[in-house]
Amino acid sequence: MKILLILPRDNIYRYHGIASKIIGPYAPLTLVTLAALVPKELEAQIDLLDEGAQKPNYENKTNYDVVGITCVASSANRAYELSEYWRSRGAFVVLGGAHPTLMPDEAQQHADSVVVGLAEETWPQLLRDFKIGAAQKRYHTQYSGELASPAPRRDLFPLFGYLPAPTIIANRGCNNHCAYCVINQSDYSRCVVRPISEVVEEIQSLRTRRIIFLDPNLASNREYAKNLLQTLIPLRLKWMASAPSDVVYDRELFELMVRSGCEGVLIGFESFSQASLNRSGKKFNQVNQYKEIIRKFHAHGIVVSGCFVLGFDDDTPEVLARTAETVYDINIDLPRYAILTPFPGSHLFTHFKSEGRLLTEDWSLYDSQHVVFRPKHISPAQLQQIFTDTLKKSFSYRHIFHRAQIAPHSLILSLMANLGLRETLLSAWKEEAGQAQTLPVHVEENV
């Protein structure tokens, strides 16, 4: 059996030529995990194509029996295009991932089969069914508690294109319920954990001293996190992961993070408006504690990458306009910005749709870089402008050099990370300007 697995591009996540080979993203685990789940007895030949890291060349490809495509909202249109292409070449096309899970009926129109949610059991089942000519249109299993997942087939990664530190997954899902987040909505990312012994074994097999956890929230299940970190201490690793801002106030957990080698955290601070945080179910973020939280991380040599979302209903224009300066003041090491996005199939999407506030249903614009809804207090064009100004200011050389000076790690690393992100943003803008697809038409009318 010949299988092709594809991670399609979107407006931002796409191959940028040689630049993509030098400053790539984290190595994504979806395709290599699906490859590892292919049953051995099928003796399948498996090819992978990540359109964010490789230049696609489909014409030269041989024909495949099964083509599996993963997608998020912003890459759904591209996924459907690829699906039509491969179906026309006789392949059996399977769609899975965040968007098909939240929008299975839509995905079904473009695929032979849709896998909803996690696929540790369903994907191997589908392939076995396909082999005997009995593949179903929909596969959906709900998982809970512990879920074993094989070590990803990292041997199938392209040679260049990703950050060199290996990525790993320990727990999926999240126990929080932030209103704008799709985790915990539908079965996309169920709260399941991998057995700790399996995670440790995988880390040891990687023969590495550095690792990046891709878990949406490493500290979601505090008991699990503490046990995992305790087990990591003797491995003397350096690791990075996503964690909530309040971990610094959980003494035991924070101490274990430090002792097990945490060197960087990605924190969803999201907003400088406490009202926005409260209304989004993110009360555990307290704006007046941000500076202290970052100071606590820095005191232990831990770098803080902070994520911010612009466009909540309680965001005032004044707070929004000051975002870049406030990020500068609280000493974030690497800021990430997104525009509030009502991902299709999510509660926020239903809510905005019922209020008639959606501006477009072109999913390619649902990439957190475009305003796709009507904000409460400002026009869509104003929000788009504030977002662009925030990025420009935050990635100006003045801000980048400030961050390099306060970085708890090496100045060079901070400069590399910040300049790399600046370069990615600039090339994405340039490409988009070339395509003249900047804003949905309704937004342009408001400019």
Ligand code: B12
């Ligand atoms: C790591 C990560 C990234 C990495 C790697 C991306 C990747 N595609 O692998 C990077 C940083 C590059 C990234 C980028 C983006 N991401 Co991201 N990312 C994640 C994160 C935290 C983990 C994904 C992961 O690797 N999980 C581990 C693997 C093994 O699990 P998995 O991907 O879920 O796959 C399993 C199942 O879903 C299923 N499955 C998935 N695909 C398929 C396909 C087939 C055929 C089958 C059978 C099964 C199947 O089987 C797998 C095994 O169980 C998720 C949130 C989460 N799930 O925890 C967000 C998430 C997927 N990302 C999201 C977003 C919005 C983005 C960006 C648009 C952000 C941006 N503005 O740049 C880009 C888009 C990139 C793109 N075009 O794909 C959203 C998607 C929301 C949506 N509905 O669209 C999520 C859900 C985060 C969130 N809370 O909102 N991301």
Ligand code: SF4
């Ligand atoms: S804490 Fe993070 S991952 Fe968890 S629900 Fe909130 S935004 Fe999503």
